[in-house]
Amino acid sequence: MLGIESPRKPISGKFAKELREALVRARTGNLNQSEKESIRRSEKISRKYNAIWK
Amino acid sequence: MLSGNKEEEYINLVFERIDDASVLSNFYCGIDEMDEFIHNKLQDYLNKTGCDTYTIKQGDEIVAMLSLGEDTLSLDDDDKDDMRSGFVPKPNIALDNKDFFSEKEFPAIEIAYLAVKKEKRKQGIGEYIISQVEEKAQRDNPECEFLTVEAYKTKKYSAVGFYSKCDFTPAEVPLSYKDTLRMYKVLHPTSPQE
Numbered sequence: 140m141l142g143i144e145s146p147r148k149p150i151s152g153k154f155a156k157e158l159r160e161a162l163v164r165a166r167t168g169n170l171n172q173s174e175k176e177s178i179r180r181s182e183k184i185s186r187k188y189n190a191i192w193k
Numbered sequence: 194m195l196s197g198n199k200e201e202e203y204i205n206l207v208f209e210r211i212d213d214a215s216v217l218s219n220f221y222c223g224i225d226e227m228d229e230f231i232h233n234k235l236q237d238y239l240n241k242t243g244c245d246t247y248t249i250k251q252g253d254e255i256v257a258m259l260s261l262g263e264d265t266l267s268l269d270d271d272d273k274d275d276m277r278s279g280f281v282p283k284p285n286i287a288l289d290n291k292d293f294f295s296e297k298e299f300p301a302i303e304i305a306y307l308a309v310k311k312e313k314r315k316q317g318i319g320e321y322i323i324s325q326v327e328e329k330a331q332r333d334n335p336e337c338e339f340l341t342v343e344a345y346k347t348k349k350y351s352a353v354g355f356y357s358k359c360d361f362t363p364a365e366v367p368l369s370y371k372d373t374l375r376m377y378k379v380l381h382p383t384s385p386q387e
Contacts, residue, residue, distance in 0.1 A: 147375070149297075150364045151269035157362060158268065158377065162299075162338060165379040177360035178381065181324040184317045189203040190325045193210065 206321070207250045208259070214239060216248060220255045223311030224350050231258065231308065244305050249322060257309040257318055261326065264303035264341045266364070266377060268296075301339035301377065302330040323359045323378075331380055338380050343373035 150158060164170050170178075211217075214235040221228050230238075239246055242262065249257040304326060309319050323340075330337050342361060344352045353363075353374050361376040 147267075148365070149267040149269040154364050155268045158266070158364065158379075161362065161379045165338065165381050168381075170381065174360065174379075174381065180320070181327075184321045185324060187204060187317060188321045189205050190208060190321075191205055192208045192329070 204251060206256070206318070208247045208325070209250065210245060210247050212239060212246075217255065217258055220248075220258060220308075220310065222258075222308035224308070224345070226347075227306075227308050227345070230306075242305075246306075249318075251313075255310070256313045257322060258306065259304070259322055259326070260306040262303045262305045264301040264339075266299045266301050266339050266341060268298070299339055300334070300337045301341045302326065302334060302337055304340060304342040307342075319355060320359055327378075327380055340378045340380065342376050344376050345372065346374045347372050 149155075161174075164174065214231070217231050217235065220231065222231075235246075238244070238260075244260050244262040246260040247258065248255045249259060304323075307319065307322060309322075326340060330340060340361070341364075342352075342356055344356045344361070346353050346367065353376070356376050356378075359378065361378045364375045364377050367374055
């Protein structure tokens with residue numbers, strides 16, 4: 140598993156644009172449909188499991 | 194510490210921090226490279242990095258392992274010029290907000306490793322763990338606005354589909370010399386507006 144050892148370059152181009160847009164949506168609560176659906180899915184799966192952190 | 198107070202019909206998953214990788218000696222996720230890492234390199238990784246690593250138990254059975262580290266998402270300083278020049282299409286929102294362009298480094302929590310026992314896949318455990326990492330990050334690191342991951346991606350196995358399903362977004366084009374794809378997920382501090 141090399142993931143954590145992989146070189147990290149700054150995010151650029153369209154990826155940086157998408158990230159900034161997503162961040163503004165999160166900060167304002169003005170989420171898009173995909174993000175709302177993700178939250179709903181998390182809520183649904185949370186009705187099945189219960190986490191206990193030790 | 195209890196993070197929930199649910200009735201008994203819920204399946205309890207116990208997240209227990211570990212310093213000793215030998216507790217995972219009988220744990221196999223079915224991905225050869227990951228199992229090899231867990232059994233032969235995880236202890237060294239724990240000793241060197243101090244990353245928070247957890248077993249996730251259902252009853253007495255370890256059904257998953259998780260390791261979290263600190264990360265920073267850095268944006269290329271040229272991206273704002275690219276957007277202003279039109280080389281990259283301008284953002285649809287918040288373009289007038291000067292703060293929009295001034296920030297270029299963001300603290301993040303990295304999912305360094307996440308493995309679910311092969312027999313326990315397709316039951317939503319992985320997705321639930323991600324949701325719990327989100328809650329934990331917002332609870333313990335309120336300044337943190339992102340989760341990141343280097344999603345495993347080889348010809349034999351790819352975790353990119355799983356993380357996409359969990360609403361992670363690629364932060365780069367796939368690179369032939371890497372067996373991972375860097376992805377991120379924005380943490381949502383507010384409820385969605387209907």
